[in-house]
Amino acid sequence: MSEIYSLYVNGVRRDVRDAWVGESLLFVLRERLGLMGSKGACEQGECGSCSVMVDGELVCSCLVLAAGAVGQPIVTIEGIAPEGAPSDVQQAFVTAGAVQCGFCTPGLIMATHALLERSPDPTEFEIREELSGNICRCTGYGRIIDAVQRVAVARRADGDAS
Amino acid sequence: MSVFVPTSLDDALAALAESPDATVLAGGTDLMVEFNGGHRRADHVVVVNRVPELRTWQHDGARLRLGAGVTYAEIEREPIAAWVPALAQAARTVGSPQIRHAATIGGNVGTCSPAGDGLPVLAALDAEIELVAADGLRTVRFADFMLGPKRTVRRPGELISAITVPVADGYQGYSKVGVRNAMVIATASVAIAVQHGRVANAHGSVGPTNLRCPEAEALATSRADMGTGHLSAEVIAECSELVRAASRPIDDHRSSAAYRRHAVGVLAGRQLRRAFPHE
Numbered sequence: 001m002s003e004i005y006s007l008y009v010n011g012v013r014r015d016v017r018d019a020w021v022g023e024s025l026l027f028v029l030r031e032r033l034g035l036m037g038s039k040g041a042c043e044q045g046e047c048g049s050c051s052v053m054v055d056g057e058l059v060c061s062c063l064v065l066a067a068g069a070v071g072q073p074i075v076t077i078e079g080i081a082p083e084g085a086p087s088d089v090q091q092a093f094v095t096a097g098a099v100q101c102g103f104c105t106p107g108l109i110m111a112t113h114a115l116l117e118r119s120p121d122p123t124e125f126e127i128r129e130e131l132s133g134n135i136c137r138c139t140g141y142g143r144i145i146d147a148v149q150r151v152a153v154a155r156r157a158d159g160d161a162s
Numbered sequence: 163m164s165v166f167v168p169t170s171l172d173d174a175l176a177a178l179a180e181s182p183d184a185t186v187l188a189g190g191t192d193l194m195v196e197f198n199g200g201h202r203r204a205d206h207v208v209v210v211n212r213v214p215e216l217r218t219w220q221h222d223g224a225r226l227r228l229g230a231g232v233t234y235a236e237i238e239r240e241p242i243a244a245w246v247p248a249l250a251q252a253a254r255t256v257g258s259p260q261i262r263h264a265a266t267i268g269g270n271v272g273t274c275s276p277a278g279d280g281l282p283v284l285a286a287l288d289a290e291i292e293l294v295a296a297d298g299l300r301t302v303r304f305a306d307f308m309l310g311p312k313r314t315v316r317r318p319g320e321l322i323s324a325i326t327v328p329v330a331d332g333y334q335g336y337s338k339v340g341v342r343n344a345m346v347i348a349t350a351s352v353a354i355a356v357q358h359g360r361v362a363n364a365h366g367s368v369g370p371t372n373l374r375c376p377e378a379e380a381l382a383t384s385r386a387d388m389g390t391g392h393l394s395a396e397v398i399a400e401c402s403e404l405v406r407a408a409s410r411p412i413d414d415h416r417s418s419a420a421y422r423r424h425a426v427g428v429l430a431g432r433q434l435r436r437a438f439p440h441e
Contacts, residue, residue: 022206022207043195060264062194063194132165132258
């Protein structure tokens with residue numbers, strides 16, 4: 001059974017046609033809408049690679065029923081910054097060497113933006129707890145934490161200067 | 163398969179009256195895993211996470227009524243965390259921040275796995291589960307609500323609308339063991355609440371339901387000095403042993419029964435030492 005429904009992804013209305021309504025948001029983003037930035041690995045909310053914002057909350061898109069998210073604002077990694085102009089978090093991940101194979105990176109960028117939005121000056125403990133839903137098998141997390149702290153410091157400096 | 167997303171409680175109940183066997187989806191953190199894996203199919207899904215009546219809570223000083231759609235992210239933060247500290251501690255161990263933003267207390271109760279992190283707390287606090295249908299409302303004590311692993315007294319057409327617990331008036335705590343700190347399903351867990359001078363405890367992942375241990379509760383209550391926070395190491399050890407003996411764990415892919423039995427005793431003792439820090 002299929003029907004047409006619309007999602008609001010990165011500020012744009014996207015129609016989903018001829019899709020089974022039991023599909024996860026992750027599947028719809030990747031396979032129906034061609035947004036390949038959100039990664040699929042565990043399909044059970046354990047790895048965080050598919051993290052997106054739905055209605056302002058960081059969630060695993062693999063655990064969101066796409067047809068249930070009709071009308072809610074959805075932001076994916078593609079909506080974080082225009083192509084070629086990385087966000088401060090994306091740039092800090094590059095600068096700090098927090099990207100190795102890169103598979104977990106989109107999810108971690110989403111989680112880091114959400115973390116710094118709520119807590120602009122997090123402690124290391126807070127960073128570790130807030131990013132605990134994003135698994136990285138390459139870096140050992142040291143450089144990821146370094147990247148988050150760089151953004152916090154830079155944003156504070158910007159705030160002081162203005 | 164059909165998906166209906168009601169935006170009022172009346173609409174949700176009307177949908178359930180029409181399709182009493184519809185699958186109710188709250189945060190999706192349990193159900194979507196089953197859908198994704200092809201382990202579950204549904205003809206009708208009613209998505210209840212945008213029903214505003216389910217997203218609120220009411221606090222009257224002595225009791226806290228949590229709408230079934232309140233998320234674990236909300237429960238782990240103030241003000242709810244101060245009213246039910248054990249539930250907040252349990253909330254903080256649920257999955258990851260991503261999971262807690264979506265997962266609801268009503269969903270935890272609806273799934274009713276003995277490993278559900280909120281459930282030992284609800285058992286210890288003698289929570290009341292509110293079930294509503296198009297033709298009326300009933301309230302069931304948690305102990306009567308949960309029949310077994312993922313089995314409850316919820317009837318077709320009924321929706322879990324709220325969970326009511328007493329506001330803390332003494333120590334509350336929750337401890338859990340699993341293979342790591344984050345993102346883990348409990349191998350064993352213990353919730354303790356000291357309420358009106360009585361000790362209550364309940365356990366997770368060590369039996370088909372989230373059982374309490376009345377013998378340990380009675381012993382700790384009779385021997386503890388509630389004013390000074392004294393409880394002897396011998397009594398704590400005895401309570402641990404009672405909890406261990408009362409547990410009914412199984413061997414499965416997550417742990418052995420022997421380890422679970424050992425762990426639940428250790429956790430019960432640890433929580434009693436926190437509740438009564440003086441020997």
